[in-house]
Amino acid sequence: MTTQTTAPDTAPAPGMSPTVRTLVTLAAAVVVLAGVHAASGILGPLLLAAVIVIIVMPVREPLVRRGWPGWLATTGVIVTAYLILAALLAMLVFAGVKFGQLVADYLGELRQTVDDLTGMLQNLGLDTDVADLATSWLEPGKVLSIASNVSGIVVSIGTAFFFVLAYAIFMSADAARYGTARTHFGRTHGVVIDRVTGYNRGVRRYFVVNASFGLVVAVIDGLALWALGVPAPVVWAILAFVTNFVPNIGFILGLVPPLVMALVVGGWPLALAVAAVYCVVNVVLQVLVQPKFVSDTVSLSLTLSFMSVIFWTFIIGPLGAILAIPLTLLTRALILEPDPGSGWLRWLSGDGDAAPKDPLPDDGAAAAGDADLAPAVVGAGAVMDGADDAVTAGAVSDDAISDDAAERGDARP
Incomplete structure (x- = not known):
């Protein structure tokens, strides 16, 4: 039987x-x-x-x-x-x-x-x-x-x-x-110390770049407003310097008050002259040149830099506009960088070092198709990555259980 x-x-x-x-x-x-x-x-x-x-x-x-x-x-x-x-x-x-x-x-x-x-x-x-x-x-x-x-x-x-x-x-x-943390814990926590050191270095570089550009913009704007006869040019120069620390939209925040003042005291000709000066100086330096330096300095994409201003301003108030980039860098350092499987999200955020060292061969047709999908990838990358990781984890668990069951079955006479 x-x-x-x-x-x-x-x-x-x-x-x-x-x-x-x-x-x-x-x-x-x-x-x-x-x-x-x-x-x-x-x-x-x-x-x-x-x-x-x-x-x-x-x-x-x-x-x-x-x-x-x-x-x-x-x-x-x-x-x-x-x-x-x-x-x-x-x-x-x-x-x-x-x-x-x-x-x-x-x-x-x-x-x-x-x-x-x-x-x-x-x-x-x-x-x-x-x-x-x-x-x-x-x-x-x-x-x-x-x-x-x-x-x-x-x-x-x-x-x-x-x-x-x-x-x-x-x-x-x-x-x-x-x-002195590296001296005491460099062997056991060297990766964490390197991550903290890199974050501090990125924050310092970001503010040095912004302060340098802000000082140049403030001096040029102040001298131009003084030459045009706009009241209180020093006030608007200070405003230009402070708003320079607000990524992407700082130019608009610094333009509106002196533009309104020029309209009040000099009419449309003076207002248009102020707008022209700001467009030439601030657009060239703050919109075209500075974001490139900031992006290279902190390895953040321009889109994420802009979104971080809106997000952190909503979370912690006006101070969040100035601290948006450091807070975004801190969030990435705490959540993404410790996870070895988050290279995709880090690359989306602007970290070029997170790209694979052995990319697929470049295909012109595939590249064109990927370019069409770029906006959707940027918008949905975070959600899809989290779901893919969860599915992959579930699949690995299923495979492991199936293998264990097979081994137990083979071991029985």
Whole structure:
């Protein structure tokens, strides 16, 4: 009598399905981002302090090499950070006070400009409601309200900077100790230390590039506005410098206020002259030249740089526009770089080093087809990659279980 051996049923793959895993990941991301948004008043100054300490930390090494004690070199880092913060606060206070004075001095001219624009739009055939809506952002009441709140805004910024000053002291002191991490843990955590070092280097290069271009743009814009007779050219030069740290859209943010002021005091000829100067100087430097340098410096695609400004501004407020690139680099360093299977997403983000070392042979027809698919790939790459990884993991688990079952079956007589 022959006994038939029934093969055991294949057990289901452990873990969640790809769809459930994707939903759980998205839900967790929403919860984390909601928490960051709720704590933006605290996290914003903290992140700014961290970025400033990263920027000024190289000051410590030359001082130590010259024989300075460690505590004195760390004090030099703190003093340098304070000087940067003091300069930023002074520029903001000066620009805020001057802006309030300008609005008060030119309130009548601003009201007349709004009436003239409304009449011109109505003469062009636009409905009265549409014309009023188009000029509502120039209403003297709104501008005066903004000017009346400038002092409160400056006080809030000053309060935030006091927090930054406190953060900078502790971070600078700790950074001196963290500098010895490679000596103690280079053998076991060398990869992590290299990743942190690369992130710090990228942040420093990014702000050096932006500060250099911003200074050039601010000087040229300020001199041009002074030559054209636009009031308060120093204020608009400071605005051009600050908005230069906002990727892609900083040019527009820095153009609108001096353009409106030129329209109020000099009419359309002066406004068009200001627009022409900004288009020549700022478009060439900020839109065409600078993004290329920034992209090469931090290895971020231009599309991701633009999207990061909108995203981080929504999450942590206006400060997110300035810290968008460092925060995006930090997110990539924490989430993508530790994962060896995330080369596809890293390459999409602009990291050229993540590309495979042995790419497929170049095929003209295939390349043309890939070019047609590029927009869809950029938009859906993140979602598809997560789903593909989950499916691959499930397939590997199924194969492993099937192999185990086969081995158990072969081992039976």
